[in-house]
Amino acid sequence: MIRLRLREANRVPLEAEVITPDRLGPLLAAEIERLPVYYGNKAHPLAEHFEVAVDGAGEAADGGPTVVVEGPTGRVKRLGEQMSRGRLVVAGDAGMHAGAEMTGGELIVEGNADDWAGAQMAGGLLWIKGRAGNRAGSTYRGSKVGMTGGVLVVGGDAGHEVGGYMRRGLVVVLGNTQDFAGARMVAGTVLVLGQGGLRAGAGLRRGTVVVAGGVPEVLPTFRETCVYRPGFLAVYARTLRARGLPVPEGVLEGRPFRRLGGDLAELGKGELLLGG
Amino acid sequence: MNIDGVVIEDTYAEAFSMYVSRLVITAASRRWALTAAESLTGFATSVIGCGCEAGIDPGALDETPDGRPGVAVLVFGMSRRALEQQLVARVGQSVMTAPTTACFDGLPGAGERLAVGAKLRFFGDGFQISKRLDAALFAADGRGHRRFWRIPVMDGEFVVDDRVGVQKGVGGGNFLIVAEGVEAGLASAERASDAIRRTPGVIAPFPGGVVRSGSKVGSRYKFLTASTNSAYCPTLRRLVPTVLEAGDGAVFEVVIDGVDAAAVEAAMRAGIRAAIGPGVRRISAGNYGGKLGAFTFPLRPLFAETRTPSAAENRTTAVGDKRMAAAAEDHTPAADQKRTAAASASKGRQS
Numbered sequence: 225m226i227r228l229r230l231r232e233a234n235r236v237p238l239e240a241e242v243i244t245p246d247r248l249g250p251l252l253a254a255e256i257e258r259l260p261v262y263y264g265n266k267a268h269p270l271a272e273h274f275e276v277a278v279d280g281a282g283e284a285a286d287g288g289p290t291v292v293v294e295g296p297t298g299r300v301k302r303l304g305e306q307m308s309r310g311r312l313v314v315a316g317d318a319g320m321h322a323g324a325e326m327t328g329g330e331l332i333v334e335g336n337a338d339d340w341a342g343a344q345m346a347g348g349l350l351w352i353k354g355r356a357g358n359r360a361g362s363t364y365r366g367s368k369v370g371m372t373g374g375v376l377v378v379g380g381d382a383g384h385e386v387g388g389y390m391r392r393g394l395v396v397v398l399g400n401t402q403d404f405a406g407a408r409m410v411a412g413t414v415l416v417l418g419q420g421g422l423r424a425g426a427g428l429r430r431g432t433v434v435v436a437g438g439v440p441e442v443l444p445t446f447r448e449t450c451v452y453r454p455g456f457l458a459v460y461a462r463t464l465r466a467r468g469l470p471v472p473e474g475v476l477e478g479r480p481f482r483r484l485g486g487d488l489a490e491l492g493k494g495e496l497l498l499g500g
Numbered sequence: 501m502n503i504d505g506v507v508i509e510d511t512y513a514e515a516f517s518m519y520v521s522r523l524v525i526t527a528a529s530r531r532w533a534l535t536a537a538e539s540l541t542g543f544a545t546s547v548i549g550c551g552c553e554a555g556i557d558p559g560a561l562d563e564t565p566d567g568r569p570g571v572a573v574l575v576f577g578m579s580r581r582a583l584e585q586q587l588v589a590r591v592g593q594s595v596m597t598a599p600t601t602a603c604f605d606g607l608p609g610a611g612e613r614l615a616v617g618a619k620l621r622f623f624g625d626g627f628q629i630s631k632r633l634d635a636a637l638f639a640a641d642g643r644g645h646r647r648f649w650r651i652p653v654m655d656g657e658f659v660v661d662d663r664v665g666v667q668k669g670v671g672g673g674n675f676l677i678v679a680e681g682v683e684a685g686l687a688s689a690e691r692a693s694d695a696i697r698r699t700p701g702v703i704a705p706f707p708g709g710v711v712r713s714g715s716k717v718g719s720r721y722k723f724l725t726a727s728t729n730s731a732y733c734p735t736l737r738r739l740v741p742t743v744l745e746a747g748d749g750a751v752f753e754v755v756i757d758g759v760d761a762a763a764v765e766a767a768m769r770a771g772i773r774a775a776i777g778p779g780v781r782r783i784s785a786g787n788y789g790g791k792l793g794a795f796t797f798p799l800r801p802l803f804a805e806t807r808t809p810s811a812a813e814n815r816t817t818a819v820g821d822k823r824m825a826a827a828a829e830d831h832t833p834a835a836d837q838k839r840t841a842a843a844s845a846s847k848g849r850q851s
Contacts, residue, residue, distance in 0.1 A: 285639050330639070349636040375636045394634060413631065421811055432629070439620040456631055459648070459659065462512045467637045477567060495629075 230295030245310025249289035259468035284311035428494030438500025514793030520669030522606030555703025611663025684779020
């Protein structure tokens with residue numbers, strides 16, 4: 225296990241994309257300490273900001289290394305960016321871009337995560353136990369492709385545009401979301417167990433946006449088809465629970481949802497499933 | 501060997517490799533899950549005439565993928581291609597049609613997969629929706645992603661796994677109950693069938709788990725590959741070469757397919773023990789000299805305290821496995837026909 229402890233809270237964001245199990249796993253402690261992190265526009269050795277400890281224990285489930293990051297890390301950006309294996313645990317908060325473009329492994333954020341968590345991720349599990357900022361599991365400006373795989377779980381609330389532009393994958397928000405959840409999705413699934421904001425599913429081509437707590441209003445380009453009990457949501461709920469994720473019973477399974485097809489301003493093969 | 505006055509003949513059952521898939525059928529109530537399962541496994545007594553052999557898996561089903569009441573079924577075929585065709589046809593006609601049902605893979609750990617939902621999805625006429633549960637959700641058991649289809653139907657959606665697992669199984673385990681008459685023989689066969697129904701990982705595919713029309717290979721009619729097993733017909737005793745003795749009034753066969761040899765052996769042991777009772781004269785088994793089947797199940801060692809497979813049994817098993825594996829790789833229609841003929845000869849029975 226590799227343990228990194230941030231020495232003190234930083235006012236200027238620290239960019240630390242080197243902190244992934246992939247990069248750190250093969251290195252000795254001294255080599256890790258020399259890796260560059262960016263403090264403002266200056267490259268500093270990692271040891272200037274983090275204490276580093278390495279021991280042989282704690283292999284992740286996929287056989288990759290385990291890395292634990294501790295301390296006041298709310299302004300440390302790009303933790304776990306592009307990681308592909310192993311397990312990264314952020315014991316506190318994570319700054320922007322945590323787990324962005326990750327392709328495998330597990331990234332666990334015990335606290336909250338700032339904007340763009342899991343942006344354009346393609347695989348693996350990103351589990352934020354607290355809140356997530358805007359555009360979690362979404363895309364960067366200028367890109368048409370959001371998530372293409374993997375699973376993003378947010379234990380609390382999430383900001384705007386969760387799961388935007390998704391092509392494949394799963395976003396689960398146990399709390400509420402703000403506006404534009406699942407906007408411009410091409411495929412994939414967004415499950416919001418709380419309430420959604422405005423314009424959920426705007427521009428949806430295919431894919432599924434589920435908002436168990438309902439939304440304040442539905443875009444006029446969605447057409448209500450029926451009220452039914454979608455059996456497949458029980459498969460999701462049980463699979464998530466079997467993976468150890470805290471999806472409460474009775475929120476997704478065995479209850480009626482309004483099904484709306486749309487967005488008819490686009491291809492119109494997507495669906496909004498609204499509870500509440 | 502004699503158990504409670506019933507002779508256990510010094511012979512063995514001969515069985516062979518098959519491919520098996522396990523499906524979990526769920527529905528709003530157990531009634532509808534069972535209805536679909538019974539329909540799917542109907543007319544599936546023998547690969548020779550039905551294309552597959554199928555039955556309800558008596559193993560415990562503690563939970564189902566969607567948490568609803570469910571029933572597991574086992575379906576056996578001679579090749580992966582033949583099995584896939586049967587699964588698509590039977591799930592499509594017997595499960596998708598049954599109200600509120602869903603159909604899931606019951607062998608998620610199997611290395612090979614057959615396309616079931618992947619083919620049935622077209623029924624959705626373009627309105628089917630694919631859902632993919634990412635491999636990250638199954639990290640603990642190391643399997644890949646799971647894809648299933650949601651096909652719009654008149655009561656909502658039919659959910660079906662894209663692919664289902666398939667593995668090697670064992671078909672054709674058997675034993676014969678030779679009784680004084682029909683009443684005693686039937687009572688014995690019913691007890692055996694009930695015992696086998698409580699054994700996990702096996703099915704007894706014939707009606708009620710019992711066969712009364714055992715067959716021999718060949719016929720005096722050129723168009724028929726098998727005909728009645730005259731040596732076991734009481735009405736032909738002393739008219740044709742027979743194995744029946746004076747006082748043998750009826751014979752019933754119990755056929756067993758299992759997910760592996762151990763399951764078949766356990767079912768044979770349980771079935772034979774239950775079959776022993778008043779009016780039963782002896783227990784025998786069907787074999788063809790060990791030449792056709794990949795597996796042999798000697799009867800007497802089933803009841804020994806510890807059973808050690810004989811050298812001949814091990815040799816037969818190993819050779820048979822290789823032969824069946826090689827044959828199963830060939831998916832040409834001619835090869836399929838050949839396999840079915842081999843099964844016909846090997847099993848020596850059809851209704």
